[in-house]
Amino acid sequence: MRHLILATGLIATATAAAAQDRPVLTVYTYDSFVSDWGPGPAVEKAFEAECACDLQFVGAGDGAALLSRLRLEGDRTEADIVLGLDTNLTAAARETGLFAPHGITAEFDMPVDWADDTFLPFDWGYFAFITGKDTDAPGDFRALGDSDLSIVIQDPRSSTPGLGLVMWVKSAYGDQAGAIWDGLADNIVTVTPGWSEAYGLFLEGEADMVLSYTTSPAYHLIAEDDAGKMAVQMDEGHYMQVEVAGKLAGSDQPELADQFLAFMLTDAFQSVIPTTNWMYPAKTPADGLPEGFETLIAPDKALLFDPEQARALRDAAIAEWQAALAR
Amino acid sequence: MRRLPNGKRRWRARVTRHAPLPAWPGLLAGLFLCALILGPLAAVTWRAGGGGWPVAADWAALRFTVLQAVLSALISVALAVPVARALARRRFPGRGPLITLLGAPFILPVIVAVLGLLAVFGRGGVLNDLLLWLGLPRVQIYGLHGVVLAHVFFNLPLATRMILQGWQAIPAERFRLAASLGMSPGTVLRVLEWPMLRGVLPGAALIIFALCLSSFAVALTLGGGPRATTLELAIYQAFHFDFDLGRAAVLAVMQLALVVAAAAPALRWGAATGFGAGLDRVQRRWEAETPLLRAQDAALIALVALFLLTPLAAVVWRGLAGVADMPAQVWRAAAVSLGVSLAATVLCLALALALAVLALRRPWIEALGLMGIAVSPLVIGTGLFLIVNPWADPARLALAVTALVNAVMALPFALRMILPRLREVEDSHGRLATSLGMTGAARLRWLILPRLRPVLGFSAGLTAALAMGDLGVIALFADMENATLPLQILRLMGAYRMEQAAGAGLLLLILSLALFWAFDRGGRDNAAV
Structure with missing residues (x-):
């Protein structure tokens, strides 16, 4: 010692x-x-x-x-x-x-x-859902909630991307955010403490999709020579970090x-x-x-709260998320 | 002790006055422990300017935390009893290595073990493939049952070892006598095994309960959503998202209170067994030598080996691909982890021995030892950071602090293993030793240490392995040069490098098992364990 x-x-x-x-x-x-x-x-x-x-x-x-x-x-x-x-x-x-x-x-x-x-x-970067190239992925949150695709996300109380998704839904749907989470609740297989666990679970085949960034497929393409992953483009636009x-x-x-x-x-x-x-x-x-970066999706619309707004909305947005998923 | 006949108690009181072993090392160790755990807690509270009141969600987290911890503890212990019994009754080739291997889940970093479990129980896992092939519906691992499954996976080996130790503490002569009296397995259970179990089970369950209380990543990842929020997650949130130190401190006190509340009855029920001395012969179980019981034990051992070793095989399999091209930082981290682990082991054994001697007279001392796993590592880490920061750069003390905290976290296990054995030794040989004037260092050297050797070896192995795999406080203190192996695995995963992380996970598994095996083996030399 x-x-x-x-x-x-x-x-x-x-x-x-x-x-x-x-x-x-x-x-x-x-x-x-x-x-x-x-x-x-x-x-x-x-x-x-x-x-x-x-x-x-x-x-x-x-x-x-x-x-x-x-x-x-x-x-x-x-x-x-x-x-x-x-x-x-x-x-x-x-x-x-x-x-x-x-x-x-x-x-x-x-x-x-x-x-x-x-x-x-x-x-x-833009937050995005990452999935395999062959997945027939719906292009907006409502359709995603109606689909039977399984998703793994991160906890907004302990992870940056997790909070990013909650802000994404909030900025796209405002007062309707709670309803969107109700729709997504049965698609969400599990919530992990951080990005690594979620991405690891996705790569192990535990879910069809994972919340990450639009740039994630570039890693697989450039570092692993694997073109099999893609980011799903959402009509609502993509929240930024x-x-x-x-x-x-x-x-x-x-x-x-x-x-x-x-x-x-x-x-x-x-x-x-x-x-x-x-x-x-x-x-x-x-x-x-x-x-390789030219292969990535280019969202039509960038969503981002300014810092004061983000702070003001955070707790209520997390509470909506929690209420829907705890059911 | 209360149950012993009066004459014996008077005799014990007289022995105590002679004080064959000094109490001051135990008192020092106890004070040190209190300072190390309560000091940081106080520092966090002081920095916050008082405690914060828990919010509604924290009470929900409290309920879930207790529920999963109670279920995990009860199921682990209930399953461990028949397994330990089967292992205690049978001798077969490869028994030693199997017992060592069964301990492996306990020492893996959580996320490595979880990925191993998912390879078996997950959506694309072996089990679901099998069910699909049989035309049965898939099973879903995410939920309370998944959390409990993972905790049983982690803790069943620990419970098995603690209970097995209890079995081996029954002198072989008792079984011989039972056989000569023609006792049936049922009678042996009632007369010999049940009294032992009554003494051992509460303590084993208590430790697992305390361990599961501070579960965070397992509970959330396998729990399937925010329903599975534990107190530890609430503490994390209070620290990092709300920077509400007062609330974090209060939540940590809640964790502590839960363990103390559980410890009081468990330590009271877990009374000494009083089998008396034996001649340390190898146990032979005549009553269990029927084909039916033999088949039953074989099946049990096979089943539990399958449950524990298949996910481990998955960890090895996933790691093999990555182990070839691990970055240099991984090897450096492995060396750092080894150093930390050995330092923690020495410290833990010293603390455990000192406290165990004191606990012979004051059984509640053992509850003090439990505080180490009861208090959130995040709170201890932050508190120590606050205490150290005005005096020194915390990064410089990162490794020392990690070794210290790991020693304290492993202390309850070491105490649980050492204390009952020490009590047996003192009960059986203490009077003779005292009458020969054998006290202090001589008593330790000639009477106690040789007889404690198997439990000391096991405790050292467990501490070393635990310290290898623990993430604990290092994340808060570490800079780049002295990251430990578990931290490095997390960093690799955080940079998409899942394959290299799996390789590093395998390296960690091998190193931890090697340490555990070496200490445990060293302790068991010449012994029939």
Whole structure:
């Protein structure tokens, strides 16, 4: 036990010593961003080549866990940048008063306008139901509820896509959302705590469809050479997830933080996103999207609540979902 | 103890005054445990500025949590009795490895085990293929029955081992006497086995109940929807979605209260059995050597092996494809997990021994040990984070904290295994040892440790394996360098890499089983277990 603590301490000291001569920029992000197969390693290499600094990622669960951690730490946080919140979380994040305006004006390649002075988007995607190529899938929520297709979804109380679906139905149907959930209730095989469990269940053949992103088939196509999956296009339009980063007001490296936010919108960062995070880059790189992305569906209509609306509607929308599915 | 004749109690009181084993290590361990569990709880409450009141949905979650935990505990224990009895009565080639393998479901990370279960009981699983072939309707696993099925899958092996240990604690001479008196299997059950079971079952059921109370991913995934919301999910929601720390703390206290409420009667009923000393001979069961009973036991063992091993076979099968090209991070994580697991094992055994000695005189101490699995890992993790954060970077302490929490989580199992055996040893040999002036370290070295060796080995194996497979608090603390293997599996799954995740799952299974086998085997050397 003591050896373990000692060893951990020694490793940490050694790392700190090596980086002493360069300023450190600490970026809190979600786990999958920093893994070997995520965007983290490539982004770190590219940014360190131009900043003469040490970029350190700290992974903290998912987006919601990220915000919780920041709130637990409060003013004492080591973070200079937080990367990986989405529009369901930004209202609460702004309210903490921990963030500073980014001061950047940029054009984005997104289907919605963006005018937030605190949070800058770095990627985005559409939620969608994924199914096998041969499935005869209905094109709207009512028809889906009437069909006998089985679906596995995530719990909106513990998962980002799960909450995304609840917001999707709410934005498309408003007061009718409860009725839509009543229709879907018998199609939903089960609700999982997170995206991984749901997607795993779907790949094991436990359901005909799973809630994920329109970009999911691109993973199977590009990484696995498997063209057998497709996203179902819905007539109501598709709800979006926009992932953002923000600068901490208490950062001890404000210039570096600004430099990172600007770097985030350059090709060096944005071109890494599609095949590591499997989302659309907020600003399409000059070389365009990787081959295979052109096969993905392009929804006619993008749905997205602004952060304040999202926060105001969230609890009631989840309660509707819960009431219908608990029956 | 209350049931023992008066003379014996007076005698015990006199022995106690001599204090053959010191109480202070147990007191220290108890204080440490309280600080480790109640400290974080207090830190979370303090940070929240007081408790929050549970909302209506939390009470529904409480009801479901208790319902599934009670069902899971009762069914696991009820099924484990005939299985343990069959294993206790029979000797056959491969019995040892089979008993080790049967423990495997308990140590798998939840999601790996669930996917294994689905390969058998799921929509496209073996069972439904079989039913289809027979022209019967499909079965649906999602619902309360699915949750209970999974919990029985996880906990039946544990219950079986705890009860088997009880059987083996009956001195072989008793069975020999029973045979010479011509007792029928029914009479042996009534005279020898039932008193043992009455002592062992409440404790076994209590542990499984406590374990199932904090179920989260299994309950939700297999429960089929928000009906299957447990307290642990409500805690998760309070933390991450509502950032309502006060409510999270109150929910954690509710979990704790449930375990304490269940522990009180269980520990009272689970009295000492008082079989007295034996000569440690190998048990032989003359009364059970009829062809019918032999066939019955064989069928039982085959059935339970089929139930537990088919999903495991699915885990192995799914993992084989991915095990070839796992990223380097997986191997690093495996090494980290091994280190954490060994540290947790040493700590857990030390705590368990110290507490067990104290519990000889104060049986309620065992309830203290149960708190470790009763309190939400999320609350402990967050509380420790709050406590550590002002002083040090929590990521630096991630591994130490993980080892610590795992040691505490495995403590109830170790205590449950060690305490009854220690009581037997003290009851049978304590007086002689005391009259020889054998106290303190000498008593531990020459009397207690050799006799506890099998249970110590089993407890060490279980702790090591549990610590390998636990996700627990690491997720909150870890940074990239010191992720454990279960965390790495989750991360692989979160990046579409299901095949590599399955490979890493197989690696975890192999490592955990190897650790478990090595410790358990080490403990059983020279013993007839």
